[in-house]
Amino acid sequence: MVSIRFHGRGGQGAKTASRIAGTAAFLEGFTAQDSPLYGAERRGAPVSASTRIDRKPIRERGVIARPDLVMIADASLIPDPSARVLEGVDERTVVFVNSPLAADQARAQFSIPGRVTTLDLTGIALEHFGKRGAISALLGAVAGRLAGLRQGSIREAIARELTDLGLAPPVIERNQTVAARCFEAVQPVELDVGARQAMAVAQLRAPTYEPPTKGTAGITAGPNSAIRSMSGWRTFRPVLNPELCNGCWLCFANCPEGAITIKPDGKPAIYYPHCKGCLDCVEVCPTDAMTVERETEAANNT
Numbered sequence: 529m530v531s532i533r534f535h536g537r538g539g540q541g542a543k544t545a546s547r548i549a550g551t552a553a554f555l556e557g558f559t560a561q562d563s564p565l566y567g568a569e570r571r572g573a574p575v576s577a578s579t580r581i582d583r584k585p586i587r588e589r590g591v592i593a594r595p596d597l598v599m600i601a602d603a604s605l606i607p608d609p610s611a612r613v614l615e616g617v618d619e620r621t622v623v624f625v626n627s628p629l630a631a632d633q634a635r636a637q638f639s640i641p642g643r644v645t646t647l648d649l650t651g652i653a654l655e656h657f658g659k660r661g662a663i664s665a666l667l668g669a670v671a672g673r674l675a676g677l678r679q680g681s682i683r684e685a686i687a688r689e690l691t692d693l694g695l696a697p698p699v700i701e702r703n704q705t706v707a708a709r710c711f712e713a714v715q716p717v718e719l720d721v722g723a724r725q726a727m728a729v730a731q732l733r734a735p736t737y738e739p740p741t742k743g744t745a746g747i748t749a750g751p752n753s754a755i756r757s758m759s760g761w762r763t764f765r766p767v768l769n770p771e772l773c774n775g776c777w778l779c780f781a782n783c784p785e786g787a788i789t790i791k792p793d794g795k796p797a798i799y800y801p802h803c804k805g806c807l808d809c810v811e812v813c814p815t816d817a818m819t820v821e822r823e824t825e826a827a828n829n830t
Contacts, residue, residue, distance in 0.1 A: 546562045596620075619643075770795055775795055
């Protein structure tokens with residue numbers, strides 16, 4: 529059995545990529561299983577998905593604890609302890625990172641113990657799809673390549689999954705074309721599936737309840753608290769041009785995280801530690817005062 533674990537952020541398409549890989553395997557006659565794992569569906573929040581492929585019936589369920597292949601849609605997730613991207617990864621595991629870095633550079637920078645391969649899927653998506661191009665089809669195609677699936681079945685799987693999402697045929701065809709380019713750009717690898725260890729048993733945590741004298745919940749866990757920085761959730765960030773702002777406050781009213789405040793002069797200001805990069809403010813701005821920058825290009829402007 530081949531076990532693939534996908535890691536991404538809400539809105540990047542990790543769930544769809546896992547379905548594309550599973551559907552492609554099914555089209556080739558395999559038994560396939562894919563299942564996402566996420567809490568509240570928030571754009572930018574860490575999510576994961578598990579895909580299993582086998583010739584025999586698959587009895588395992590749940591999160592893959594010892595993956596043969598890990599697909600990382602956003603390299604900023606790797607140092608985030610709450611995402612657990614490298615959990616269960618050892619020297620036999622193949623790890624794909626969506627990054628412009630070379631494989632050796634990514635391995636050294638993020639201390640990845642497995643066999644690393646990289647490709648800048650975000651850069652390719654920006655080139656072919658525009659400023660907010662999705663990478664789900666591209667990530668699914670690369671996963672299929674690394675898992676030994678055929679390009680034809682991946683192409684058909686992309687058509688099926690993106691059709692179910694309501695995308696127009698020309699958009700689907702463009703995704704298939706760019707995904708084929710990514711498929712060919714990645715060298716196939718031999719997965720060491722024979723050495724896969726038994727699935728670890730997750731330890732459940734008992735919740736701590738507030739006494740009945742308190743009327744509101746006290747959320748003190750690190751990933752959920754007000755001091756939790758969400759700047760690492762972003763692939764893109766909004767940038768305000770004050771000269772174009774007319775002070776309508778629509779960005780302030782539509783920000784789901786309260787990351788936009790109003791200054792004494794009536795103009796908005798973005799508090800980047802709480803900005804998760806959903807870009808709702810960009811969508812509602814009537815004067816195009818809000819623009820979009822790729823996070824790597826704006827990293828020095830926090």
